[in-house]
Amino acid sequence: MSTVDLEVSIGRLTLKNPVMVASGTFGYGSEYAGFVDVNAIGAVVTKGISIYPTDGNSAPRIVETPSGMLNAIGLQNPGFEVFEREKMPFLRKLRSKTIVNFFGSTVEEYAELAGRLDTVEGVDALEVNISCPNIKRGGLAFGADPQTAASVTRAVLRRTDKPVIVKLSPNVTDIVEIARAVADTGVDGITLINTLRGMAIDYRSGRALLGNVIGGLSGPAIRPVAVRAVYEVAQALDVSIIGCGGIVEWPDAVEFLRAGACALQVGSATFRKPSAAMEVLQGLEVFLKKAGHAMVGDLVSTVKVHGGGHP
Ligand SMILES: Cc1cc2nc3c(=O)[nH]c(=O)nc-3n(C[C@H](O)[C@H](O)[C@H](O)COP(=O)(O)O)c2cc1C
Secondary structure, eight states: OOOOBOOEEETTEEESSSEEEOTTSSTTSGGGTTTSOGGGSSEEEOOOBOSSOBOOOOSOOEEEETTEEEEOOOOOBOOHHHIIIIIHHHHHHOSSEEEEEEOOSSHHHHHHHHHHHHTOTTOOEEEEEOOOTTOSSSTHHHHSSHHHHHHHHHHHHHHOOSOEEEEEOSOSSOHHHHHHHHHTTTOSEEEEOOOEEEEOBOTTTOOBSSTTSEEEEESGGGHHHHHHHHHHHHHHOOSOEEEESSOOSHHHHHHHHHHTOSEEEEOTHHHHOTTHHHHHHHHHHHHHHHTTOSBGGGGTTOOOOOTTSOO
16 A cells, blocks of 8 residues: 555644544543543644633533534633643643644633743644634634634734634534635634534423533534535635534545545544544545545545535
């Protein structure tokens, strides 16, 4: 079998391979170090951090659903200082890149935290979360409007020289419009997608199953929505796209590459199988080799559509 070059570039960020773990599903990396080879993957994307510690939402915070799960964690995290002191030492030693996912409740908070992260050695890139569906302030409040999404992104770019990726929400009417506004700021890449807003009720008691009532749906159930979002944005814009949403096995990753993503994040699948991302990477490499592709880029945007392309 031929060799294959797995390296990918997302704007100024280069990864040794295209597979990452998605924010909030792999802690800060160290939690999984005893179970899997964290160094194998292209990057660890951390749980989202804020300037100050955040407790998150009241329990229950997770519910299993058909082909997926609902979560309403509410962006619980220990805050920047504890993150830097206690989580960075492990991440700094990794051979995988470290992408820090973060959020704020005002544009100024996003900018302030970007400035602080800019000074932290070992942080290779920032992923801006403007797409969390289950916190009252912040998150989706910034990601549902093109102008607001662009102004948060510009504020972050002004405060850091590190590569910046913006993570978008599928809970919008036209994701291309939001992606265009963000891409026009000169950002390095866009992650598509965060969770879909959802809700579940216990039919006997009538109780909402999540403490926060509404949460974010993830897992295989959302994959077609994510693939569609990647496809639409890739057709319309010239920006690096990281595909995320329902990737469980390596063929799912190939689907995202064909839709137009140049890199991938494995999320909830890790809860079932901690080695999910590593196995996706292995399977993808074998597939590329067997198919005679020299590099990952050979597969990007290779979807073939019947006739007109739209139903
Ligand atoms: C428990 C949980 C926590 C999450 N926390 C974050 C977070 O802190 N920041 C963020 O941008 N996305 C967060 N996400 C969204 C995931 O990174 C990912 O976008 C989403 O789950 C879709 O991918 P999947 O279907 O592979 O899980 C979280 C998802 C889950 C399930």
